[in-house]
Amino acid sequence: xxxxxxxxxxxxxxxxxxxxxxxxxxxxxxxxxxxxxxxxxxxxxxxxxxxxxxxxxxxxxxxxxxxxxxxxxxxxxxxxxxxxxxxxxxxxxxxxxxxxxxxxxxxxxxxxxxxxxxxxxxxxxxxxxxxxxxxxxxxxxxxxxxxxxxxxxxxxxxxxxxxxxxxxxxxxxxxxxxxxxx
Numbered sequence: 001x002x003x004x005x006x007x008x009x010x011x012x013x014x015x016x017x018x019x020x021x022x023x024x025x026x027x028x029x030x031x032x033x034x035x036x037x038x039x040x041x042x043x044x045x046x047x048x049x050x051x052x053x054x055x056x057x058x059x060x061x062x063x064x065x066x067x068x069x070x071x072x073x074x075x076x077x078x079x080x081x082x083x084x085x086x087x088x089x090x091x092x093x094x095x096x097x098x099x100x101x102x103x104x105x106x107x108x109x110x111x112x113x114x115x116x117x118x119x120x121x122x123x124x125x126x127x128x129x130x131x132x133x134x135x136x137x138x139x140x141x142x143x144x145x146x147x148x149x150x151x152x153x154x155x156x157x158x159x160x161x162x163x164x165x166x167x168x169x170x171x172x173x174x175x176x177x178x179x180x181x182x
Contacts, residue, residue, distance in 0.1 A: 038059045073085045075114075079138065115144050
């Protein structure tokens with residue numbers, strides 16, 4: 001609420017609940033109505049955590065959507081495929097995206113976007129994928145998160161380990177797994 005109040009100092013047109021809901025399409029007070037969740041999402045590696053970007057984005061940023069980079073919608077709606085996201089962005093904000101770019105970047109297209117991030121060629125995107133799946137409590141993605149324990153990038157293995165431990169409520173130490181080992 002404090003962060004939203006900072007945003008509303010300049011963007012007073014969204015101060016009334018009805019106008020905020022019309023803008024965010026989420027109930028007031030829900031994570032989807034929080035300014036920073038859509039405009040400054042958690043995309044940056046911090047110390048032992050992913051932190052918010054210091055850049056202000058639009059959730060309709062075509063570069064992010066078309067290239068299968070982390071986007072604000074699927075950071076929370078981890079189980080949804082890209083077509084779900086595109087449908088909502090078009091309906092809510094009257095935006096469209098390059099279908100050729102979408103088809104190239106999202107293969108298979110019906111797969112949950114967050115799983116695609118977890119398997120992305122760029123290690124930073126894989127890190128965000130693991131983090132958002134854990135934050136959303138995506139126990140349905142446990143097999144994919146287990147696969148992330150073998151990521152080529154050490155910090156990704158560390159995030160996958162701590163995330164899995166959080167989701168299942170157990171330490172992996174007894175298994176002999178060490179994220180810092182190949």
